[in-house]
Amino acid sequence: MPQPVITLKGISFTYPGGKTALDRIDLTFYEGERIGLLGPNGSGKTTLFHIIMGLLQPTSGAMAFFGNPLKDPRDFKTIYRQIGLLFQDADDQLFCPSVLEDVAFGPLNMGASREEAIRIARETLAHLGLEGFEDRFPHHLSGGEKRFVSLATVLAMSPRALLLDEPTTGLDAQTRTRLIDVLKGLDLSYLIISHDMAFLAEITDKVYAMEKGRLYTEEKVRLHRHVHAHPHGAHPHEHR
C-alpha cells in the first residue's frame, strides 16, 4: 500500500474580499503518483499549490503530510524539504546574483555546510545538463535555461514530491521535450498544473480537473490519443 504524500480534507480558501478560490477540496496524493491538474484560468490551481506549501492558510479544512496531520503552521518547515514547488515565473524563484548561489540557497537553509551546499548544487546542475552555468547571472539566462535552473533549485533540496506550476509555459518544442525527458527520469511523485494536454498525456498517469474552486477527481476527465487526418501541406503545424 503506497503512502499518501498529501491528504486534503474539505479544504476551502476565501481571499480577503470574499472571492472563494477553493471550495471543499478533497485530495489524496499517493507516493509514486503522477497527476496532472487541468482547469481554466482562475479556477484555483495555483492557490491550491500555495495552500499545500503553507504559503496561504486555508479558511477551513484539514491537511496531512505523509500520514501525519498538520496541527501547527510551523510544521511547514519540515514540509519544505519534502515537497518542492516550481513556480510559474522563474524570475520569482531565481533571486540570487548567481546560479550557483541560487541552487545552494535551499541546502544552506536546510543546514548544509558551505562545501556540502556547493557540492549538492554542482551535482544537481550537472544532473540537469547545466554544467558551466554556476557563475551566470540568472537574469541573463534564456527562458528555458531559467526553467531548468529553477528546477535545479527545487531538486537540490532532494524532495520526495514535486508540485509543478505550468512548467512548459513559454518553452520552445525542443526545450519542452528536454523537460519531459528530465521529468520522466525523476524517481519522484508529482502534481502538475498545465494547459498543455499532450504534455500531461505524456508524463502523467491521471488527470484531475478544477473548475471554480472545485476539484474533480473522478475519472471523468481522461486524456486519450486518437488518429486524425488532414491535407499535407508546407506549413509547419503541431499535433496535439
Place this chain on the structure above:
Amino acid sequence: MIAEPFAVGRSPIHRMDPRPRVVLATVFSFLAALSNGIPTLAGGLAFSVILVAAARLDMGLLVRRLLPLWGFLLLLWLVLPLTHKGETLYTIGPLPATREGLLLSARITLKSHAILLAFTAWVATMSFVTLGHALNRLRAPEKIVHLLLLTYRYIFVLEEEYGRLLRAARLRGFQPGTNLHTYRTYAYLIGMLFLRAADRAQRVHRAMQCRGFQGKFYSLYRFRAAPSDWIGGAAMTVAMIGLVYLEWKCRNLS
C-alpha cells in the same frame, strides 16, 4: 541599466582582496572630506590619481563619469567667489570676487575629485555582487547587504516591466508631451510598476519560504588576502597616514 564597465580588468587593484579596498575607500573619503589644508587635498588628489593609474581605467569612460561633477563644479566656481565674504581679489562689474570664495571652490574641487577617483579605482573595479559579499564579510548590517543584492537582481526585471508597459502605451499611440494627459499616463505607468513590484516581492518571498528561508542568508563567498594584499594595503595606509600628518602640519601653521 546598471553597467559595470570598470569591474573587469587584471590590474593590481582588480586583483586585490575586495575587503581592504572597501575599508580603504571609506577611510580615505572621510579623510579627504574632513581635511582643509590645500596641500593635504592636493596630496589626496595625487594619491587617487596614482590609484586610477594603477587600476588602468579607461580614461574616456572615466571622463564621461566625471562630466556631471564638472558641471556642478563649474556652477560653484561661478557663484562661490562672488557670494562668499572676505578679502576682495578682483571685481566683475559691481560684484567683488573674494580670496576665501576662490579657496573654498578649490577645496571642494580637490576633495570631490580625490574621493570620486579613489572610489572609482577601489570600489567601481569590483562587481556589484562582489561588493555585496565584501560588505557581508566586513559585517555590514545584513539587511543593507540583502537590499543591495536583491535590488541588483530585480532592477533589471523591473526595468523590463517598465519597458513593456511603456511599449504597450506607445503602441496605442501615446506620445509624451507637456500636458496633463502625459503626466497622468506616466503616473499610471509608475503606479502599475509599484503594484507589479509589490506583487513580485510577495512571490519571491514565497519562493524563498518554500526553500526553507528563515531570514538568514548564507554567503558562499570566501575572500583570501594574499601577501601582496597586505603589502599593498600597508603602503596605502602609510600614504594616508602621511596625508593626516600633512593636514596636522597645515592646521598648526594657520
